[in-house]
Amino acid sequence: MEKPIPDPTTKELIAPCGMNCRLCLGYVREKNACPGCWGDDSLKMKSCAGCQRKNCEKLIAGGYDFCYQCESYPCASLKGLDKRYRTKYGMSMLENLASIQEIGIDAFMANENERWACPDCGAMLCVHRPACIVCGSIWQA
Numbered sequence: 022m023e024k025p026i027p028d029p030t031t032k033e034l035i036a037p038c039g040m041n042c043r044l045c046l047g048y049v050r051e052k053n054a055c056p057g058c059w060g061d062d063s064l065k066m067k068s069c070a071g072c073q074r075k076n077c078e079k080l081i082a083g084g085y086d087f088c089y090q091c092e093s094y095p096c097a098s099l100k101g102l103d104k105r106y107r108t109k110y111g112m113s114m115l116e117n118l119a120s121i122q123e124i125g126i127d128a129f130m131a132n133e134n135e136r137w138a139c140p141d142c143g144a145m146l147c148v149h150r151p152a153c154i155v156c157g158s159i160w161q162a
């Protein structure tokens with residue numbers, strides 16, 4: 022049975038930190054797939070369910086959807102995550118959040134759909150893997 026694909030233009034697939042869940046290995050894997058940051062925590066790995074950015078007291082108390090809305094933005098936790106993703110995966114949470122803030126979630130997702138499409142088969146790439154999960158095309162050096 023195939024996993025239903027949420028509407029790619031909704032915030033449901035963008036974590037408060039700016040991560041596009043459609044690009045995460047946890048989301049794209051076949052077995053025990055994660056429902057995304059805003060999905061049911063009982064279906065996630067412990068590290069994702071307990072994410073300090075998603076569970077941030079300031080985010081929750083402020084009713085914020087994204088970290089950029091917080092007066093502490095960017096906090097040390099987000100800066101650390103951004104540095105790790107820039108270094109390991111060539112993706113920036115801070116750039117994603119700046120883009121969401123500047124152009125809105127719909128335009129951001131449209132850009133993401135184009136940016137992260139496999140050049141060979143058109144499937145969404147996984148930021149955590151150097152090759153397309155569908156066709157095996159190498160996309161990341």
